[in-house]
Amino acid sequence: MRLVVAVGGNALLERGEVPEAEAQERHALGAVAALAPLSHDHELVVTHGNGPQVGLLAIESTRDPDLTHPFPLDVLGAQTQGMIGYFFLQAFENLLPGRAVVSLICQTVVDPGDPAFADPTKFVGTVYTEGEARRMADRFGWVVRPDGPGWRRVVASPEPLEIVEVATVRRLLEDGSVVVCAGGGGIPVERREDGGLRGIEAVIDKDLTAALLARTLDADRLVLLTDVPEVVSGYGTNEARPIRRTTATDLRAERFAAGSMGPKVDAACRFVEATGRTAVIGRLSDATAVLAGRMGTEVVPG
Numbered sequence: 001m002r003l004v005v006a007v008g009g010n011a012l013l014e015r016g017e018v019p020e021a022e023a024q025e026r027h028a029l030g031a032v033a034a035l036a037p038l039s040h041d042h043e044l045v046v047t048h049g050n051g052p053q054v055g056l057l058a059i060e061s062t063r064d065p066d067l068t069h070p071f072p073l074d075v076l077g078a079q080t081q082g083m084i085g086y087f088f089l090q091a092f093e094n095l096l097p098g099r100a101v102v103s104l105i106c107q108t109v110v111d112p113g114d115p116a117f118a119d120p121t122k123f124v125g126t127v128y129t130e131g132e133a134r135r136m137a138d139r140f141g142w143v144v145r146p147d148g149p150g151w152r153r154v155v156a157s158p159e160p161l162e163i164v165e166v167a168t169v170r171r172l173l174e175d176g177s178v179v180v181c182a183g184g185g186g187i188p189v190e191r192r193e194d195g196g197l198r199g200i201e202a203v204i205d206k207d208l209t210a211a212l213l214a215r216t217l218d219a220d221r222l223v224l225l226t227d228v229p230e231v232v233s234g235y236g237t238n239e240a241r242p243i244r245r246t247t248a249t250d251l252r253a254e255r256f257a258a259g260s261m262g263p264k265v266d267a268a269c270r271f272v273e274a275t276g277r278t279a280v281i282g283r284l285s286d287a288t289a290v291l292a293g294r295m296g297t298e299v300v301p302g
Contacts (some may be wrong), residue, residue: 001220002043002173003291006210006267007031007284008226009049009184012084019056028087034225034287036095043173046088047213049206050080050184058125058153062136069140073124073155074187074199081105081183088180100177107164107197108186108204114158122157122203123147156202160185160209164197166216173217185209207267215274222271222279223291224264229283231261231297245293247302248272268299276301 012024012031038044054076061070071079085103092101120143128136133144133151142153163169163182172179185204189197207224214222233254234240243251248269256262261281268279282289282296290296 001041002045002217003038003221003223004045004047004210004214004217004219005035005038005223005225005287006207007035007046007048009051009053009206012048012087013052019052024053024084025087028084029091031284032088032091032095034285036092037288038291039092039096039099039178044178045169045173045213045217045219046178046180047182047206047210048084048088048180048184050077050084051203053080053084054184054203055125062125062140072199073201073203074189077184077187077203078105081187084183085180092178092180096178100172100175102172102177102179102181104165104169104172104179104181106166106169106182106186107189108160108182108209109162109164109191109197110158110188110200110202110204111161112190112200114156116156116158117202120154120156122155123152124155124203125153127152157205158188158202160204160212163209163213163216164189166213169213170217182206182209182213205263205267207263208270211267211271211279214271219271219275220277221291222268222277223287224268224279224281225284225287225290226261226264226281227283228261229286229295231256231265231281235261243297245298245300248299249302251299272299272301 012027057076089103127150130151137144144151145154169179169181185206186209188200188202188204190200231243232240233243256265264281271279279299280290280296286295
């Protein structure tokens with residue numbers, strides 16, 4: 001089968017963990033150890049989150065006294081694709097000696113007229129007091145909003161429309177390579193009137209890009225891996241129950257948090273509805289069992 005596997009950003013940086021390179025490299029090795037067995041019998045495309053890493057670089061860029069303005073988000077996305085892609089690339093090469101592995105920087109086209117740009121909602125970077133946040137907004141032209149007891153910058157998270165390098169990914173797959181690509185949802189870009197590309201300040205949901213990638217590549221399965229064993233209905237309530245097998249229609253009738261399981265459920269449903277094939281959601285360490293349907297949540301056609 002042809003698999004598109006999306007790995008959460010917390011695979012490389014756990015909540016509250018000091019974001020040192022050694023820790024992220026160690027987590028990458030653990031992630032690849034769970035994924036490498038899938039490559040023995042299947043064509044494998046791996047994409048990944050980058051939220052913690054972009055947040056870290058955004059803080060560093062903002063605080064750098066040598067910069068008149070922080071690096072834009074498209075540049076930070078490219079930097080994290082390179083860093084995380086390197087961790088995955090080396091881990092795969094060490095675990096699969098002789099197998100071709102490629103880490104590919106990818107751009108994702110968005111519409112600059114997407115409504116998300118008029119109402120940015122995605123939190124990035126550090127937490128400020130209200131006064132600090134408003135001063136940063138005045139200085140850099142940011143939009144800031146309350147986030148719990150603090151304030152943070154918010155940016156647009158537009159719909160991914162096209163992965164620019166997808167034809168290259170397809171050729172690499174057909175040549176037998178394991179491909180790591182489109183990390184963090186891809187670098188957000190817009191098409192100019194002359195057909196050229198330019199970066200745009202936004203972040204793209206990596207699960208929605210994974211669903212787009214899977215559809216465009218005609219994948220047999222979309223595999224969404226995170227740090228929980230399955231999708232749970234009524235999470236956090238007395239009526240919580242695991243969902244082992246369901247249809248896209250039934251799953252859309254449930255409610256899930258926008259900041260956690262919601263995007264994964266949406267991505268899985270989009271893939272199933274568009275292709276009539278199966279998507280699975282589960283824990284990264286259970287990757288082989290999730291693909292086989294022994295663990296995790298299967299989302300099947302109606």
